[in-house]
Amino acid sequence: MLSKFINSLKRPRARPEADEAAEIGQLGVLHLKPFWARTLAKRNGVFVETTDRDWRFDNLLLNGLGLPLEETLQYLLGSAPSFAEFESWVLSKHNGQLDPPQIDRLNSLFSGQPYPLALQQSLQELEAEPDVLSAEDLAFWAEHGYVIVRGAISKEQARATENAVWEALGMDPQNPATWYQKRIGKGIMMEFYHHPTLQANRQSRRIHKAFAQLWGTADLWKTTDRTSFNPPETTALPFQGPHLHWDLSLEPPFHFGTQGLLYLCDTPAEQGAFCCVPGFHRTLETWLASLPPGTDPRRVNLDAQAVPIAAEAGDFVIWHHMLPHGSSPNRGHYPRIVQYLNMYPVNFQETMAWL
Numbered sequence: 475m476l477s478k479f480i481n482s483l484k485r486p487r488a489r490p491e492a493d494e495a496a497e498i499g500q501l502g503v504l505h506l507k508p509f510w511a512r513t514l515a516k517r518n519g520v521f522v523e524t525t526d527r528d529w530r531f532d533n534l535l536l537n538g539l540g541l542p543l544e545e546t547l548q549y550l551l552g553s554a555p556s557f558a559e560f561e562s563w564v565l566s567k568h569n570g571q572l573d574p575p576q577i578d579r580l581n582s583l584f585s586g587q588p589y590p591l592a593l594q595q596s597l598q599e600l601e602a603e604p605d606v607l608s609a610e611d612l613a614f615w616a617e618h619g620y621v622i623v624r625g626a627i628s629k630e631q632a633r634a635t636e637n638a639v640w641e642a643l644g645m646d647p648q649n650p651a652t653w654y655q656k657r658i659g660k661g662i663m664m665e666f667y668h669h670p671t672l673q674a675n676r677q678s679r680r681i682h683k684a685f686a687q688l689w690g691t692a693d694l695w696k697t698t699d700r701t702s703f704n705p706p707e708t709t710a711l712p713f714q715g716p717h718l719h720w721d722l723s724l725e726p727p728f729h730f731g732t733q734g735l736l737y738l739c740d741t742p743a744e745q746g747a748f749c750c751v752p753g754f755h756r757t758l759e760t761w762l763a764s765l766p767p768g769t770d771p772r773r774v775n776l777d778a779q780a781v782p783i784a785a786e787a788g789d790f791v792i793w794h795h796m797l798p799h800g801s802s803p804n805r806g807h808y809p810r811i812v813q814y815l816n817m818y819p820v821n822f823q824e825t826m827a828w829l
């Protein structure tokens with residue numbers, strides 16, 4: 475399986491530097507071996523300095539290879555595989571076939587070389603495509619900090635993905651008794667990443683174009699994120715969160731950033747919808763500065779200002795990462811099921827100091 479894949483790579487590609495080439499394994503992906511070595515060294519209690527650049531490259535590597543961070547770390551830390559075993563594991567997540575252009579893209583990035591021509595062309599094509607977000611959508615985004623991309627994927631594709639979630643859970647959509655039979659994961663979050671329908675949704679050009687409009691470039695990296703299952707709450711299983719929170723450091727400086735989720739079933743406001751505090755991206759900094767000294771901003775209750783965002787199966791919600799956001803209690807009659815997905819450019823800057 476591996477040799478078939480390696481043969482498929484025998485074509486012109488971005489050339490790694492000589493010292494980096496020595497680090498290349500069977501898959502031909504730069505930075506993969508250093509990532510594996512550093513992670514295992516840390517597992518074994520060896521102090522390894524990880525720079526901001528390493529952290530950024532690790533994220534790009536994993537997202538470029540369609541690997542969720544949590545699942546990859548669980549595997550590396552739990553199994554301590556050899557590098558060859560790790561590479562086979564990576565392949566197994568893609569049914570034995572990585573996408574050669576995606577490897578070219580990663581290697582161009584890690585070796586500081588321009589993208590291959592075909593990739594440059596496909597990005598230009600996306601940039602030239604008609605806008606997905608209208609002028610009204612963009613004005614709404616600027617004011618409220620979120621936007622709904624209607625019909626980001628088809629209803630059929632949403633239904634197929636929803637069915638895949640039910641199948642993975644081993645639950646029956648028509649039989650509520652089955653919805654509470656086992657733990658989903660961490661709260662509503664489900665470690666379900668690699669089903670073909672989930673992969674297909676990550677390829678949605680409508681979603682990509684919407685993110686491209688917000689970031690001002692089509693050259694974006696996609697996350698391989700989780701799904702979630704938020705059933706109607708019961709006395710035995712009250713709402714499990716996530717409650718309103720931020721996923722970014724509250725230490726200035728603040729940089730532009732996005733987050734997103736895809737509704738896989740129709741989600742009225744009361745059915746555990748995503749919620750956020752609209753407009754807070756514009757006031758976060760002054761709000762933080764106005765808090766009495768010693769206040770933990772993450773403990774201030776903003777629930778009264780939160781608004782549930784209802785939408786239909788196949789709609790995609792993008793929100794500014796400076797908005798407090800979370801899920802909401804499901805007081806409807808059917809679970810809320812979503813897939814998370816974000817996109818960001820290579821120069822996306824996170825403030826590393828966590829506050």
Ligand SMILES: O=C(O)CCC(=O)C(=O)O
Nearest residue numbers: 716747748749799800801
């Ligand atoms: O599932 C939701 O509605 C909220 C998701 C969330 O809080 C997050 O992605 O950080």
